[in-house]
Amino acid sequence: MLAATHIVFSTALYLGGAAVFEYKTGIIMWAIAALFSLMPDIDLPTSKVGRPLFFISAPLERRFGHRTITHSFIGVGILAGLASPLYVYYPLAFWAIMGGYWSHMQIDMANIRGVDLFWPSAIRVVMPGKIRYRLEVGSKAEMIVMCSLLVFCLGLYPMSNLGLRGGLHQILRNFEIAHDEYVKVQGKNFYTLELNAIDNLTLEHIECNCPILGAWQGGLIVEYNGKSRAVGASEVNHNLFPKEAVLIKGEPLRVITQRVNMNGRSLRWLVNSLQANHDYYLLGEMFVDSGLQVNVNNIELYHPVMLSGSTVRLHYARASDLDDYLNMVAIRGEVVVQFWLKPGDEVVELRFSGGESGSTPGVLEGMF
16 A cells, blocks of 8 residues: 555544544654554565665565565564553553554555465455455555545544544533533533523523533533523423533633531631632531521522521532521531632632631642
8 A cells, every 4th residue: 555545544543543542632643653554564665664764674575575574463563562661651652653553454454465464374364355346556446545534534533532422422412421521520620511401490491601510410510690500301400401512621620628617607607707819619518506597588499508407508609609598507517618720820828717717728738
């Protein structure tokens, strides 16, 4: 086969592998795969790789001939042994080398002669079996195959960056896929949900790009019109029923947390004492006096603050969500303060007053 055909075929395998196995593609790894897709022809002095390495290619051709040892499992084994240190330190580079090398032999099987894959055995491997379907080097049929592979690579490139599941997600716009993908990567980046949904309470049709706050009862919590809403299939647990959804990756995220003992303290104390230079979310559980009455007129299925008997549960609550609960004093409980930082954000500073001394909690010291 021509060098261009080998490069295009190795590119197709490289991009296809990225789509299936979801490794990160890059120009360097692609270049390695493309280079080693030419390497089996080092046994031919007139080849693209054989000419600059004539001092290797000429003796190989005289001793073994073309498409023999370098196109066999022995050649693959020798290359794997030489490249084995990369498997430990740069595994992606190792597989780019081996994948590129194998791609050469695989498409050479479609050549009229085939390859001596089991050299020194005389058995030749050809594919397809009938000679009239195989390709002659430089023929019109090879040009058609090469151009078809090139078009295939152009179509495959977007899928290689998304992965097979991500590509299907973009096509199907399926909420379950978006949920599962977010659960696997949450805490690493900011994410937005491109959402088409129906409000379970008002039957309003909603379209938005909503920031995702977290997961909840098999669904996701998003921010819509300044309020936290739960998206999911359950009419019992979720506010919004998703018709279509696409997960969109945003900036890198760094999450900093601090635990606060709430025994004998109120949420008003926490809000007044928690003076921070970043927005924050509150998560946790408090047990309060069950006889205490609060004026809560909220019929939403999900709310960042929920009162059940003597238990107050916080799930991605902000200070603005606590108005009806501020005077509740915890008999016992703990709240986690969670900060979401973007690249370049200032240092997190937590300061407590009215009962706690110190300026910055120990858990944050030394992190910046």
